[in-house]
Amino acid sequence: MVDVPNRGPFEARIAEQALKFAIIYHVFAHTEIEQRGPGTYGVKELRDDELPPLDRLAMEAGLGISEWFAKCQDEFLSTKRERDKEDVYFRFHQKFSRHPHFSARDLYSAGFGVLTASAACKYFRDWEERGLIEPIRIEGGKLGRPKLPRNRFTTIVRGKFA
Numbered sequence: 001m002v003d004v005p006n007r008g009p010f011e012a013r014i015a016e017q018a019l020k021f022a023i024i025y026h027v028f029a030h031t032e033i034e035q036r037g038p039g040t041y042g043v044k045e046l047r048d049d050e051l052p053p054l055d056r057l058a059m060e061a062g063l064g065i066s067e068w069f070a071k072c073q074d075e076f077l078s079t080k081r082e083r084d085k086e087d088v089y090f091r092f093h094q095k096f097s098r099h100p101h102f103s104a105r106d107l108y109s110a111g112f113g114v115l116t117a118s119a120a121c122k123y124f125r126d127w128e129e130r131g132l133i134e135p136i137r138i139e140g141g142k143l144g145r146p147k148l149p150r151n152r153f154t155t156i157v158r159g160k161f162a
Contacts, residue, residue, distance in 0.1 A: 014070050022062025026054050088112050089127060093153060101136055101150040124151065 030051055032044040091112050096102045104120035114120050127133045133151045 014066050017069060018059075018062045018066035020062070021065040022054060022058045025061040025065075026058035027051070029058065084113075085123075085126075088114060088123060089132060097153055101152050103148040103150055105148060 031046060033041050034044045036042050088107075092107055092110060095110060096106060099106075104117060104124050107120040107123060108114045108117055114123060124133065128135065128151070131154055134154055136150050136152050
């Protein structure tokens, strides 16, 4: 569970959630509910030594519930992640559509939530594969250093992304 791909702030707490679910399952599996009056119920009093140690069944139940919960979160958040990804392109296009060219550095410096050069390059690879941008060649850099790869936008058909 530690190696969950695309881990976000919610998924990062899967192990903690699994332990909490396991404890809840364990307590309910080893307690008795008693009727204390008409329509009133409560947990029968337990001494500290009456509750056995956490067992394998409780841990498996906790992990199962936690994995199910994470899967539901991922299904729910996948649509939002896709929308956010499209929003980055849309905002970047709005800001740089009048520029003759741009680089990945422009994306992670633009303040759109793309915080690293590798994340910006990943966006650029995706956009290039989808035909939203295309690389262009610019000769030379300062003191003979090669320039960063430059790109330009391709046309958007009827306001829809490729």
